[in-house]
Amino acid sequence: MIVAEGVVKRFGRTTALGGVSLHVRAGERVALLGHNGAGKSTLMKLLTGQMLPGEGSVRIAGIDVAVSPNAARERLGFVPEEPAVWDYLTAREMLEFVVGVRGRGDVDAALELTGLGADADRLVREYSQGMRRKVAIAAALIADPPALIFDEALNGLDPPSALRVAEELQRRAAAGAAVLLSTHVIDLVPRVADRVVVLRAGRVEADAPVAELGPEGLARVFG
């Protein structure tokens, strides 16, 4: 569902990704780990059509992102590391905009899911960083896309909210969605992922089921 095939990306003389292949199947939750500079952000930008691969291809739900970026966007819900929200709309208005462009979605359900119901009619500019992130998460989930990519998206959420979002991602995966989530928080991985992929220096260093690795194995492959 979320596929990177032999992706190479160079910036001048620097090779950010040196032939990365990543497959997230329908119903699967994958955590993408990597230290700063490992290539996570570059890979996220390629997967979400914010940048083009130098070699290789990227597909969302079978659609080549470079060839048909708009169709790929239809099938992707993406939460960037910095939540992108409109300060001068309320959370409800912002989600109504998303429903408008995506053609489907339940605003009240998304607000309920992210715990924003009581603050839904306040301007987003009055929100805390965590609440802004919740709006971005609600916008990514609202139209129920088959592919979900969360870039460090649980950072800054209070623990109950992070848990609720993690449970929602599990429920979506069980219903057939593919979930890719990058994080630095290794303790979070068992709650949000079935499989872990570790990037180091622009290459996939490890790719293994979380259950097989266990806490020590996770610490070892990430360490």
Add this chain to the structure above:
Amino acid sequence: MIWGLTPAIAVLGALPLLSNSVYSFTNLDEVGRRVGAVGLLDRVGVLMAAVLALRAYDLVVRGPDRGVVDLHPVRPGLYVAARLRRAALGAWPSLLAGLAALVPLRFDLQVLGLGALFVGGAWAAGLGVGIGVNLAAPALATRPGVSGLLDAVRGVNPRAQAALIWAPAVALAGAGLAVMGGGEALAVGLRGETWGYAGVLLPWIVGAAGARLAFVDGDTLARIPAVLGEVDASYAAVEAAEEGRAVYLEWIVPWAPPGLRAELLRVLRAGWRAERGWVGATFLGALVAAAAGWTDDPALAPRLVTVAGLSLAAFGLVGPRLRGHDPVWLTLSLPARGRATAVAVAIVAWGQVVVIGGVAALAVRQGVVAFASGARLEALLLLFAALGSRLPAAAYVPLALVLWALGGWA
């Protein structure tokens, strides 16, 4: 909303000060007034189209809402209509300011009406062509006629990137030519050839045709972030390599008082790296000033101060722009002493190229008389630097316009 009226109020405030220079034609006979009015309309129209064509790039390609919009699918018709509406709403203060500049034409209501229609058309041409060309650039890059041309100018950039890089220049040229053509036709109309009045419609027609270009398919619109991402990544790589090198005018730092050196170095580097387009525009200002100063006619010598002074007034905005890059923590955690002075010193240093360019040209043609204009320009530059280093843009712009008008009038 109220701040949107500021440019128009500033223009209205400057009008009496410009009555003996820019608007001196209003004291002539009817024929002279009509000739002068056409000249004024040409200048206001071209300026309006140029500002709007360049502003369109900021509004639709680099707009602050891209972060939200780019995460979701594009419905082409709705998307483009929303972009056009938003751009028009954001640009209405420019239209009001342009119309305010026509108030002295009230001696002839026919000329005033045609002028308002013409300046409105310049506004529409700048926005329409600017938005259309910028949004359609990645699609236009693949057309056979365009791709061959792009191959000749794109260097190492892929075609789509080259198209986006060149789009503002193409928009500028397209809108500018439409306005100039319309102005020529309007002049013919005012000389008595009725068909010439139709020329007033030319900028409107070109603007509408330009806007029509923007209605491309969703994939083209959705591809823009990737193209921009590649452009930004290329610049980031170049800038990273440049980090260790000295920037333009950094050599002046050791000559500054010891207490100012660190702040001046920071301002010069921030200016060159974060506001390079703005600082680099001084070179264009120098060329324009040199063109204004290149005259043997003593009666035309004052136009150097008018033209170069306007460049310097616009350049003083680099101060508010630079302060916008300062993180809050910097202001809170480090003493602010010397920061505004450093910005002012940097503005004066960067602005010298405009003064020198204009004065040198005038000195070649008219000799030492040029240095009087140079002294007046230096005085204006010092004032713009002092104001620009301390005031927000909304307060700076009207004050700088009035100062410029006073400088030209005095």
